[in-house]
Amino acid sequence: MPKGIPNPAAMYGIYSRSWGFEVSIVRNGVRHHRLFGKASYGGAEQALLHAQDWRDHIVRSVPPQTRSERAEKQRTNNSTGVTGVFHHLAPNGRVRAWMAKTYIAPDEILRTDFSVADLGDDAQALAIRERARQLERMTGLACIHPAEEAIRMGLSAHPAGPREPKRSKSEITRRNNTSGVSGVHFKTPNPSHPGYWLAITYTAGKGSVSKAFSVKTHGAEAARNLAIAERASQLADKLRAEDDALAAGREPASPAPRRQSRGRAATASGAKRNNG
Template sequence: MYGISARPWGYEVSLVRNGVRYACLFGYASYGGPRQALRRAQAWRDIIVKEHPPVTRKERAQTLRSNNRTGEPGVSSRLSAQGKPVAWLAKTYLGNEETLRTEFDLADWGHAARTLAIGERQRQLARMVGLARLHPAEEAIRTRLSPDDEAALPPKRSKSEIVRRNNTSGVSGVQFKTPRAGHPGYWVAITYTAGQGSVSRSFSVRTLGYDVARDMAIAERQQQLQEKTTGDGASK
């Protein structure tokens, strides 16, 4: 996929525009699975492509290359066998195998040959139109309508909603723990708040039974999240 690379944990989007790299990560856990993460990655890539089109062909043609020795893009000198300039050349590739080329001999034009070549190069550039072609997918992305609006895209989960790999309940923030071998264990609901520590509550399997303790821990976790959201809103 253009601009999107699959990673073990999700997708990475990376595009370069005029020397600036635009990158963003979309993890499976953060968006609820591979399909949702890919939709988000594609939507973000499409926004970057549309908001940051490639430079025009004319702009790119005026970039000074590292092997240029004249200081003028598209303008070069033709040397004699002795290595001395004998002519100045203006050259521009327009595309479709069409190349404009005009030469000004020093024998005919003297020191004005270089100036004439520079002027001719500008006239050649005036015939160059369109954007630089980066990838076949670029044009299709820029011209098509977005398949998803923001409301239809899967939202990014908060850290408190992400189910970790070591989670045994299938519910974020709810875990089963056993303090020692032979202990029936307990279900615990825990919620962290940045800068404020954590809130937790345990439910004994011995007292409540395995399923009831689990269900109560899940309900407690939802209550903790609700109180956290209410508290965050009140503090703003």
């Protein structure tokens, strides 16, 4: 958006990227940041919903400074050492008066002057004391964006519909995938080979589980369907093994390879031997 014009409420703190959405909100010098890829959430719509949910969580759980705290932040152009306290100088450079000034609202600006000629050295101390009194009139949180108050009140600017869970890396369908199902690939060892469909699932640091289904044995469509079903079974085994490991309080272990059923499928090397 142009400078000075806030983003629409739905996109507050959210930045659209070619791969998905980036959330970035700064609170008291701390940046809260997370990425939501379209591939990880099954499309742009779900990625945006998850980004908005996380943005809302940050807004509600990490509120900004209060207005009075922000008003006490020292500005670079402050020359008195006390925020909201200023001095008036005479032509000869001597301090003529001290002033306490606080912006409360567009129609309420508090200002009190203390003359050095009348009050002497007490003028500065009185201005500092008056500034503290003025700050007591300042209530509420700092206004970071018009959408924040609505978010904190639970008035979400985005749909409350169902959310798809984040996909694991093994569930993401890559752009070079030709089967339409992640972890399912068609292989041809050589140009004369009829090929086979392979279901394979990786576990980080643990290796992989795979099973191949020969096109010659099952036919092209049936082999593909068997590979898809096998892939789903592998993912279920992997998830079950990870859940069991977490329940036992240890690192998730790799799921054990499933035994092959005779006559149902062949390994990749077996497909090559049978059909080569």
